[in-house]
Amino acid sequence: MNYNHIYLKNYIAYVFLLLGCVYSKELSLESSMPLINYSLIETNGKKITLKEVMGQNGTLVIFSCNTCPWVLKWQDRYVSVARKYISKGIGIIAVNSNVSRFDGDDSLDEMAIHASKNNYNFAYAQDPEAKLAYAFGATKTPHVYLFDDQNKLVYRGAIDDDARSESKVEEAFLKNALDQMLAGEKITKPFSRALGCSIKF
Numbered sequence: 001m002n003y004n005h006i007y008l009k010n011y012i013a014y015v016f017l018l019l020g021c022v023y024s025k026e027l028s029l030e031s032s033m034p035l036i037n038y039s040l041i042e043t044n045g046k047k048i049t050l051k052e053v054m055g056q057n058g059t060l061v062i063f064s065c066n067t068c069p070w071v072l073k074w075q076d077r078y079v080s081v082a083r084k085y086i087s088k089g090i091g092i093i094a095v096n097s098n099v100s101r102f103d104g105d106d107s108l109d110e111m112a113i114h115a116s117k118n119n120y121n122f123a124y125a126q127d128p129e130a131k132l133a134y135a136f137g138a139t140k141t142p143h144v145y146l147f148d149d150q151n152k153l154v155y156r157g158a159i160d161d162d163a164r165s166e167s168k169v170e171e172a173f174l175k176n177a178l179d180q181m182l183a184g185e186k187i188t189k190p191f192s193r194a195l196g197c198s199i200k201f
Helices: 003-023 069-088 108-117 128-136 173-182
Strands: 040-042 058-064 090-096 123-126 143-147 153-157
Touching: 040 128, 058 069, 058 128, 058 173, 069 090, 069 173, 108 123, 143 173, 153 173
Parallel strands: 058 090, 090 123
Antiparallel strands: 040 123, 058 143, 143 153
16 A cells, blocks of 8 residues: 555645635625636626626625525525615626536536526626635625625625525515615624535535
């Protein structure tokens, strides 16, 4: 048995795990939006950047995918939030960082079908090499990040407290944060726990 080979493999695995922990540290409140000029790929194959998505009054970035049960339950809220807040100057994009599934369930073709089927009214794009997810420290789908008009992080976490049904929501974390931000008020709950499937790096 080649123990040196086994040791080397274990060492490499440890290094990658350590690097993943370092680079996946989640953005702290008031952090600037990272990688605003990094090219994502929309479902139509065109490139798009966060800078192009930015709204006059703020920007919402949602890490998402096609198949996660949590996404499938919550994505109707994506659409209702976009319907209400894009007209109020909020830019919105959903980002798919499931790199290991880009040749399958999360391919651009499948994303385009998914977006059309679910009436997405905002940009939906792939994150090549998951660089954006690493920069944000995103780990779940869905995982939301709200930035103000100065591109500073003001809220991160879940959309609300009930993925099963919007009618059963008791605390609408994201909508509350959006309303308070747009009113120039302090956001009373800038963090919540992101619940969902792990991003498939």
